[in-house]
Amino acid sequence: MIDEKGILFILSGPSGVGKGTVRKALFEQDTNLKYSISMTTRAMREGEQEGVDYFYRTREQFEQMIDEKKMLEYAEYVGNYYGTPKQYVEDTIEKGHDVFLEIEVQGALQVKENFPQGVFIFLIPPSLEELKNRIIDRGTETEDLIMNRLKEARNEIEMMDKYDYVVVNDNINEAVRKVRAIVQSEHCKRERVAKQYKALLEVDEK
């Protein structure tokens, strides 16, 4: 009944907090969200697939996209680019579908500048100790990288103030349930529906 635009949701948070796991679980439960797959120059990890986890590109290819202003955001993180192609997000929202981005903190802050009407969700670990354990458990990082990531995580958590929502990832099911609640409640925000609804009342009067 209501010709509403889609909403861009951004899930971000420090490396190792479990953004990817939450995003995957969310998409298993909720088929209305469109996932915007990020582009990256980092190496493919075991179990990952091109066009599923990321679009994997060389630095040269990625920098060409930047030059052509085809990225909604991009960031360099631990020596690699991560970014979001712009066109897909804009088209999908225009058609009335929600888009869901799972990105690093630097990228999220760029989206905040370029697309402030997005809804920004910050995923945080129950504690920094827990975050360290998770990064170690992943087993893909050297000790130096782990310390770097923790330091970066602390800085990133300071940026919490730029976000609309904070979800503590102490339990994946619980975190997914909260993200879904945020998606649903954002569609009930008065400023999104009031105009359309008042137009509906005008029609009723005739």
Place this chain on the structure above:
Amino acid sequence: MIDEKGILFILSGPSGVGKGTVRKALFEQDTNLKYSISMTTRAMREGEQEGVDYFYRTREQFEQMIDEKKMLEYAEYVGNYYGTPKQYVEDTIEKGHDVFLEIEVQGALQVKENFPQGVFIFLIPPSLEELKNRIIDRGTETEDLIMNRLKEARNEIEMMDKYDYVVVNDNINEAVRKVRAIVQSEHCKRERVAKQYKALLEVDEK
């Protein structure tokens, strides 16, 4: 882990829209919410109970409460007073529990003035035609009253701008699901959790 205050949620909307039905279904599903029972001077309807649906009082008793400033809000609606005793709401929130108020529009606007940090949810019918049918189906009103209520409903819907959320009650389960999503997402609002979480990071550092 987080010593957070409760939140006051206010569900309001035009008479006949189904506020009571949504509230009852919500409380069957969600036992964490504390319901603040309203006080009224209107006659008890069939099936209603003192202290369950309302506290039923005489006009004299109610006006004494007003004089003693013991009401968070009150309104006169179709010749009767409706209101919310203040103490219970304040105590419950202080203890960290959410309070849920289901009240008429005039009362909700008073709460908005007295307690702007509340979360205001406006329940609307899919159309005015549908609202008319629902009031007629209830079978408790004369034709004059029905027309008065519809006129009042239109005026009340104009007050939508004062609310944080708008939920269309085209399906009770769907409406309850949306209200629950709003409750959950409000607890994830960054401004509610950021301060506590930053304090937690300080502790980690030691």
